[in-house]
Amino acid sequence: MPQKDPSLTDLPPGVAIAWGLDRPSTRGAKAELSPARIIEVAIRLADKEGLAAVSMARVAKDLGFTTMSLYRHLRSKEELLVLMVDAAFGDPDLAAPEVGDRAEPDWRTATRRWAKAIEQRYREHPWILDYPVTGPPASPNELLWLEQLLRALAPTTLTASEKLNSALMLANLVRSSTRMELDVADNDTPDAFEAYVGLLFQLLDPEQHREVLGLFSDPELAVMEDAGDELSFALERYLDGMEALMARRGSGADQPG
Amino acid sequence: MPQKDPSLTDLPPGVAIAWGLDRPSTRGAKAELSPARIIEVAIRLADKEGLAAVSMARVAKDLGFTTMSLYRHLRSKEELLVLMVDAAFGDPDLAAPEVGDRAEPDWRTATRRWAKAIEQRYREHPWILDYPVTGPPASPNELLWLEQLLRALAPTTLTASEKLNSALMLANLVRSSTRMELDVADNDTPDAFEAYVGLLFQLLDPEQHREVLGLFSDPELAVMEDAGDELSFALERYLDGMEALMARRGSGADQPG
DNA sequence: ATAAACTGTTTATGCTATAAACAGTTTATG
DNA sequence: CATAAACTGTTTATAGCATAAACAGTTTAT
Numbered sequence: 001m002p003q004k005d006p007s008l009t010d011l012p013p014g015v016a017i018a019w020g021l022d023r024p025s026t027r028g029a030k031a032e033l034s035p036a037r038i039i040e041v042a043i044r045l046a047d048k049e050g051l052a053a054v055s056m057a058r059v060a061k062d063l064g065f066t067t068m069s070l071y072r073h074l075r076s077k078e079e080l081l082v083l084m085v086d087a088a089f090g091d092p093d094l095a096a097p098e099v100g101d102r103a104e105p106d107w108r109t110a111t112r113r114w115a116k117a118i119e120q121r122y123r124e125h126p127w128i129l130d131y132p133v134t135g136p137p138a139s140p141n142e143l144l145w146l147e148q149l150l151r152a153l154a155p156t157t158l159t160a161s162e163k164l165n166s167a168l169m170l171a172n173l174v175r176s177s178t179r180m181e182l183d184v185a186d187n188d189t190p191d192a193f194e195a196y197v198g199l200l201f202q203l204l205d206p207e208q209h210r211e212v213l214g215l216f217s218d219p220e221l222a223v224m225e226d227a228g229d230e231l232s233f234a235l236e237r238y239l240d241g242m243e244a245l246m247a248r249r250g251s252g253a254d255q256p257g
Numbered sequence: 258m259p260q261k262d263p264s265l266t267d268l269p270p271g272v273a274i275a276w277g278l279d280r281p282s283t284r285g286a287k288a289e290l291s292p293a294r295i296i297e298v299a300i301r302l303a304d305k306e307g308l309a310a311v312s313m314a315r316v317a318k319d320l321g322f323t324t325m326s327l328y329r330h331l332r333s334k335e336e337l338l339v340l341m342v343d344a345a346f347g348d349p350d351l352a353a354p355e356v357g358d359r360a361e362p363d364w365r366t367a368t369r370r371w372a373k374a375i376e377q378r379y380r381e382h383p384w385i386l387d388y389p390v391t392g393p394p395a396s397p398n399e400l401l402w403l404e405q406l407l408r409a410l411a412p413t414t415l416t417a418s419e420k421l422n423s424a425l426m427l428a429n430l431v432r433s434s435t436r437m438e439l440d441v442a443d444n445d446t447p448d449a450f451e452a453y454v455g456l457l458f459q460l461l462d463p464e465q466h467r468e469v470l471g472l473f474s475d476p477e478l479a480v481m482e483d484a485g486d487e488l489s490f491a492l493e494r495y496l497d498g499m500e501a502l503m504a505r506r507g508s509g510a511d512q513p514g
Numbered sequence: 515a516t517a518a519a520c521t522g523t524t525t526a527t528g529c530t531a532t533a534a535a536c537a538g539t540t541t542a543t544g
Numbered sequence: 545c546a547t548a549a550a551c552t553g554t555t556t557a558t559a560g561c562a563t564a565a566a567c568a569g570t571t572t573a574t
Contacts, residue, residue: 147467187392
């Protein structure tokens with residue numbers, strides 16, 4: 001962990017490394033390990049066995065080093081996790097098709113595209129969803145994703161704080177929808193769903209829980225016609241909501257919250 | 258942990274206890290401890306020192322018993338957490354004012370009321386937000402909250418699966434908005450925000466991150482005029498979106514997602 | 515040549531959840 | 545009534561966790 005500049009020491013975990021602020025060391029034995037190698041192996045492990053399997057000891061073992069060797073390159077496990085998540089998000093190369101389709105997409109299309117793209121990353125590395133969001137993004141790829149979303153919203157008439165709020169909510173929406181879809185995909189055999197509903201009917205008071213029971217008795221639900229499209233549904237609702245705000249704004253009208 | 262009925266053993270953690278399915282034991286020494294007492298002390302601890310402070314050893318110590326004594330009443334720490342969360346949500350006594358204001362509120366008002374009420378519970382027990390949502394609700398109070406939300410949505414023209422999707426998304430929306438607001442309230446001195454923005458300007462390439470930098474330079478943001486109202490903003494957007502769907506539905510028109 | 519800076523290992527600490535065995539207590543059953 | 549079953553709480557023990565501290569070896573700047 002080469003770090004002479006003391007100002008780097010008190011940056012949030014992962015920031016210094018993710019941004020390449022730690023200058024390479026000149027003295028000392030040449031390192032066999034590196035943050036990048038550690039992160040790569042840790043991500044492979046998380047992909048295969050989930051985030052719970054990622055311990056410092058296990059990652060080190062997979063690398064063929066001792067546990068403590070990792071601490072020469074990472075300040076803490078927290079730092080490892082931050083860097084794993086950022087690397088797993090990766091660069092959002094939403095390369096606009098330059099030739100042929102030269103028209104800028106409207107903000108809804110661009111936002112939808114963004115949502116599907118980040119959903120894909122969640123599906124490739126579902127364990128990202130097990131790492132709780134701490135605060136505003138400070139790592140390179142997360143900021144690139146935010147940038148892309150803000151570019152999608154740029155043509156709108158939203159104010160700055162409306163844009164920021166919307167962007168954060170859209171990110172949350174994709175995150176929680178995808179989490180729900182993956183949870184369901186993991187646990188829901190047809191049996192499990194029926195077992196759940198059966199349990200509800202056993203436990204719930206039909207009077208006190210009439211809506212819940214009514215809903216789960218609805219034949220439409222059993223068909224699960226739109227299963228796996230919770231994201232689209234939620235997204236379109238939210239986009240409609242943004243559009244309604246802009247329409248009100250555009251027509252000069254204004255209404256209290 | 259009195260449990261003779263073996264069918265109770267393989268219910269999800271917390272379900273048997275939360276629903277009072279474990280019949281009281283007749284033989285044996287009378288218990289000094291009980292799930293309720295343990296949960297109560299654990300919640301007090303979490304309220305004061307956060308969820309991270311809640312270990313079996315610490316809870317037992319606060320109770321004046323040995324660590325292992327807890328396992329006579331709870332099958333695992335997971336079970337304790339499930340029961341803590343359900344107890345912390347509590348009963349949603351959204352008592353409709355019976356006299357005088359006898360008019361049923363419209364669905365938007367009712368939903369808004371629900372959202373503010375559950376937000377209040379999050380604020381009283383912020384550590385609920387640190388416990389990840391696992392699957393569909395199966396504990397009594399969580400189901401009561403779901404019931405109340407479904408009652409708010411009952412008068413709408415949404416289909417069953419649209420209602421369920423909307424309810425789950427509204428729950429997610431309140432959860433993540435409140436989490437954001439609390440995170441900000443915890444960490445954001447004016448200094449911290451400026452430090453964050455300063456860091457961004459140091460690290461980001463003005464070309465590659467023009468929208469992010471532009472946004473954070475916007476004087477409107479610095480004022481933080483709508484700080485602490487992320488929930489209302491997101492909620493009204495989503496409600497508008499639901500309304501737009503119903504309007505389209507009502508006018509017979511239909512559009513592809 | 516020497517000292518500084520770095521890498522990786524060994525050893526150790528204190529925390530975590532929880533399994534297993536045991537002692538004591540109450541009650542249902544012979 | 546005696547005994548066995550069922551329960552409660554304690555003691556002891558284990559395996560895992562993150563990470564601090566000391567140490568040995570290596571490379572390079574001085």
